[in-house]
Amino acid sequence: MQRPLIQAESVLHHFLGISRALAGQLDFQSMIDAVSEEIRFILPHDHLDVSLLLLDGENHLQAYESGVHTAWGDFVYHPLPIVESPIRTLLLGEVPYLLSDDATLDPRFQFPGAFNHPIFDANLRSRLHVPLRAQGEIIGALSCSKHSACFYTEDDVRHTQHVADLLASYLYALRQTDQAKKLEIAQAQIRAREEGLRLGALRLTEELENERQRIGMDLHDQTLADMTRLHRRLGRLQLQGSLAGAELRPISQALQESMQELRGIIDAVKPTVLQLFGFEEGLEDLLLRSVRDSGLQIATRLSDSTDGAANELAEPQKIALFRIVQEAVNNAIKHASPQSIDVHLSCHLGQLALTIIDDGLGVLDEQPQDSGGIQNMQVRAQLLGAHLRIDRGPDGRGTQVHVSLPLPMMPINSALAKEA
Structure with missing residues (x-):
């Protein structure tokens, strides 16, 4: 059955409708849902999806779909390697478009490792795929599918590419914004972790400093006091002649040096002038x-x-x-x-x-x-x-x-x- 021709004025009207539907859409899924109905008048479809290449350096893609839900929609959460995509030749720029009368029989979609079971599960027979280009590079693909075979023609390729060109710049901007948000979230998480570690380390430093000061006070009040009393007692014994002065002199000198070193330790661990x-x-x-x-x-x-x-x-x-x-x-x-x-x-x-x-x-x-x-x-x-x-x-x-x-x-x- 031959499809009725769409008047040029009607096509232009729906292209303008697509532009209006894009306005204010701030995420990929909302955008696809918003434009799907306007696209349907130009390109009838049972399933519409946009595949976007990720900026992860590992050649993965995400898919956002409208109409029939398939396992391709799960790529939003679990990106698919391009090498497993049924339309990898298009995404890699090896072909200008893909047009299939019956994808369930098309060998281009059937190769070892291909994630193609949604084609069979959802009976997506007629399929049309064109690249999304921005800044001179392929950033993804726009795909339309119908349950019936032999639905799309070469004339539809031209209309689909026009729609893709209309969507590409908006999708590119959304992808860059999404990437920037992800980077900002990651950096915020890193800053939060670093700040948590810094505050924890600062609290630990404060506790260590308090412990140093406690040790300093203990040394001053107990150890240094004991050494001072011992030094004075040695001095009294030396004056009384109970022990030979020659024997006491090196002991007294060593004790005096130890006391001086101990005062240095106390000064180092307890900066009293700073605090007072x-x-x-x-x-x-x-x-x-x-x-x-x-x-x-x-x-x-x-x-x-x-x-x-x-x-x-x-x-x-x-x-x-x-x-x-x-x-x-x-x-x-x-x-x-x-x-x-x-x-x-x-x-x-x-x-x-x-x-x-x-x-x-x-x-x-x-x-x-x-x-x-x-x-x-x-x-x-x-x-x-x-x-x-x-x-x-x-x-x-x-x-x-x-x-x-x-x-x-x-x-x-x-x-x-x-x-x-």
């Missing part, structure tokens, strides 16, 4: 003690143009920053033999910047980037959510350690009070 008097005072005390204990003649300078912004940080953040400065200063003293060490605090665009500069030999020359001390600084910076950079100092001399991290949002009332 603030960040700037803690750094100043750190610089003075580090240079004094080294026995070297090193000039130090601390400048703070932040109006005490570092004190607005949470306690674990302040301590972690303090430890980074401590590591940088100790590295400079131990490896670089500097004549001066400068520490500068500044604020810029909501970021707290901390810079430690020495004019020594250069830690980067003496220590590789993966050395223990530098790794410690990098790990502490990561736990803070801070950015750490280690460069050569000004004029290529010495070392410059730069740390920047976001400042906490200041409450409006507090900001107004500071301005006042």
Whole structure:
């Protein structure tokens, strides 16, 4: 039975209808459902589907269908490798179109590994497939099927290609948007995991710091006190002549050195000046003690143009920053033999910047980037959510350690009070 001819004006009317149906459709399935009825007037079909190549680098495709539901619709959730698609020759650009009078008998759809059973299950005999092209590349295929055999003709190929060209740009844009959304979701999940790990590590750091401080107080209150009493008792025995002074002198000296080392450990694990008097005072005390204990003649300078912004940080953040400065200063003293060490605090665009500069030999020359001390600084910076950079100092001399991290949002009332 010959199909009635469609008037050109009617074809144009339905092409415009397809364009109107596309407007506002934000996902593939809604789009196919919306245009299916308009396409039916131009291309009668029992089954319509759009196959889209995925941007996964592995040559898979998804299918969205209207009319008779088939197993091809499951490719939305389980993409099909192109090599298993019955229309792989079209998707790979080997043929300009596929027109079949009876797909159940067509050898082009029947090859080893072909996912073609929907053709037989749904009795899709007459089939017509044309490529979807965008940006000069094949991005998928538009397919129409009828239960009856010998339904589509060469004239239908031209109409189908026009419909495909009309849909292709919209499908391309939807695919790019869908890919961008998937990437954004994946990146958001990664950021959430990283933030969870960072917060967990920061809490762990806080607990470790609390434990370090507890140990420091125990050492101070018990062990150091016991050693001090023992040292005094030895002194009294030496004065009383109960033991020979020559025998006591090395014991007393060793005990004195142990006490000094123990005080150093206590100072290292419990930065009391930082906690009692603030960040700037803690750094100043750190610089003075580090240079004094080294026995070297090193000039130090601390400048703070932040109006005490570092004190607005949470306690674990302040301590972690303090430890980074401590590591940088100790590295400079131990490896670089500097004549001066400068520490500068500044604020810029909501970021707290901390810079430690020495004019020594250069830690980067003496220590590789993966050395223990530098790794410690990098790990502490990561736990803070801070950015750490280690460069050569000004004029290529010495070392410059730069740390920047976001400042906490200041409450409006507090900001107004500071301005006042």
